[in-house]
Each structure stands twice: as structure tokens, then as C-alpha cells.
Amino acid sequence: MADTAARLYLITPVLEDASFAPRLAEACATGAVAAVLLRLGSADERSLINQVKALAPAAQEHGAAAIVSAEGEADLATVAARGGADGVHVPGDPARLRELRDRLKSERVIGAGSIRTKDDAMTLGEAGADYLLFGEPRPDGSVPSLESVVERASWWAEIFETPCVAYAPSLDAVEPLAATQAEFVALGEAVWSHPDGPAAAVKAALEILNRQEASR
Known part of the structure; x- marks a missing residue:
């Protein structure tokens, strides 16, 4: 179980080029982001590698790990290594x-998401995942109920040592998810569409995490 405050994990929209880098840098410049999932669209390997080369430093230069996923049949190991x-x-x-x-x-972190059942989660943990992501948006943009994600993250964090990430569809969901003892709370659209910008959203989330930790 986590004995410190949950850390922030950001998830980008699906990216077709590197134009998102400034917004990514703005969010990560707060210094409060542990990792960013760069969701890349379907493209050839060379294009994906070039995208990662252009995007990853926007996170890494501020202390955040850059994790990549890609639609299609891309060779992720090669894209990550060369990018x-x-x-x-x-x-x-x-x-x-x-x-x-x-x-x-x-040499590199491997995370897993799109987890439907508890059995799926345990199988992925046994297969060597470095973390599991619960509750992220489905391909159609819908998300599981907050109650179900709280239940799943609480179950996993209490029993297993492999870290888990719990996805918050809004800033209001950060507190109940942090209370599950999940090591990371993920945010996506709640950061990128925040009216005051990504950095303001990250700072607001961090304040919630710190308050939650102080109340334990």
C-alpha cells in the first residue's frame, strides 16, 4: 500500500503530430507530474519515433517520465527505444x-490498461506489468463509473505490490481516488480543457492530493 501521497500521471489526447508539446511542457513545468502517457495515433514507425523525439522532452525536462502508446500495429519497443x-x-x-x-x-517501464476484470488485472500483473491503469476512457470516450474505479483501485492497492494508476475524469474525482491508496492518479481532459490552462489544473490536483495526504 502507498504510504505517501499519490502522484500525478497525465494522459494526452490522441496526438497526430508534435504540436501538443507546448501544452505538455506547461503542465509538466509545475514539477508535480510523475509521468505522462503520450497517446500516439496510427502512423508509420519513423513518424512515431520522430513524434516521440519531439514530445518526450517536454515531459522529461521537468522530471516526468514519458510513456508511449500507439494505435495500429506499431512496434512499441522500437518506437520507445529510438524515440x-x-x-x-x-x-x-x-x-x-x-x-x-x-x-x-x-530498461523501460511497461504499463497496462483496458482492464475489464479482476482476473485480467492479476494476469497482467503476473505477466510483468510495472503498473496497471484502471478506469481510463474507452475508445468511444466513455469512462467506467467512479464507484467501480474506486472499488477496483482499492482492491488492487490493498493486496498487490505492483503500483496502480486510477483515472480521474474530473478534478472532483481526484480525492476519492487518492483515498484508495493508489500510487498514482491519472488526469486527461480535466487538465487539457481546464479554463485556466493545464498548469492551473495540475496545481489544483496537487493541492487536493496534499490535502488528502494530510488528512490521513
């Missing part, structure tokens, strides 16, 4: 996760 990312993120596919683990060894 300079810190890790990769895959949908809940134990076979693919094991293959990436064999290739990347312990």
Missing part, C-alpha cells in the same frame, strides 16, 4: 506484455 521514451503502455494483452518484457528487459 527516447521511458516506457510503453499497452491494452490488456498479457501475451504482448510478456513479449515486450522479454525485449525491453528492465
Whole structure:
């Protein structure tokens, strides 16, 4: 179980080029972001590598790890290694996760999401995931109920040592998710669409996490 405040994990929209880098840098410049999932669209390997090279420093220069996922059939291990990312993120596919683990060894983080059941979560943990992501938006943009994500993250954090990330669809969801003892709380659209900008959203989330930690 986590014995310190949950840390922030940001998830970008699906990116087709590197134009998102300034907004990413603004969010990460707060120094409060532990990791960013760069969701890349479907493109050829060279284009994806170039995107990562252009985007990852916007996070890494502020102390945040850059994790990559991609639509389509991209070779994520190659994209991450040649692009300079810190890790990769895959949908809940134990076979693919094991293959990436064999290739990347312990050199890069491997995360898993799109987890439907508790059995799926345990299988992915056993396959070598470095973290599990619960509650992220589905391909159609919908999200599971907050109650179900709180239940799943609480269950995982209490029993298993592999860290988990709990996705908050809004800033209001940060506090109940942090209370699950999840090591990370993820934010996506709540940061990028915040009326005062990404940095203001990150700072607001950090204040909630710190308040929650102080009240334990």
C-alpha cells in the first residue's frame, strides 16, 4: 500500500503530430507530474519515433517520465527505444506484455490498461506489468463509473505490490481516488480543457492530493 501521497500521471489526447508539446511542457513545468502517457495515433514507425523525439522532452525536462502508446500495429519497443521514451503502455494483452518484457528487459517501464476484470488485472500483473491503469476512457470516450474505479483501485492497492494508476475524469474525482491508496492518479481532459490552462489544473490536483495526504 502507498504510504505517501499519490502522484500525478497525465494522459494526452490522441496526438497526430508534435504540436501538443507546448501544452505538455506547461503542465509538466509545475514539477508535480510523475509521468505522462503520450497517446500516439496510427502512423508509420519513423513518424512515431520522430513524434516521440519531439514530445518526450517536454515531459522529461521537468522530471516526468514519458510513456508511449500507439494505435495500429506499431512496434512499441522500437518506437520507445529510438524515440527516447521511458516506457510503453499497452491494452490488456498479457501475451504482448510478456513479449515486450522479454525485449525491453528492465530498461523501460511497461504499463497496462483496458482492464475489464479482476482476473485480467492479476494476469497482467503476473505477466510483468510495472503498473496497471484502471478506469481510463474507452475508445468511444466513455469512462467506467467512479464507484467501480474506486472499488477496483482499492482492491488492487490493498493486496498487490505492483503500483496502480486510477483515472480521474474530473478534478472532483481526484480525492476519492487518492483515498484508495493508489500510487498514482491519472488526469486527461480535466487538465487539457481546464479554463485556466493545464498548469492551473495540475496545481489544483496537487493541492487536493496534499490535502488528502494530510488528512490521513
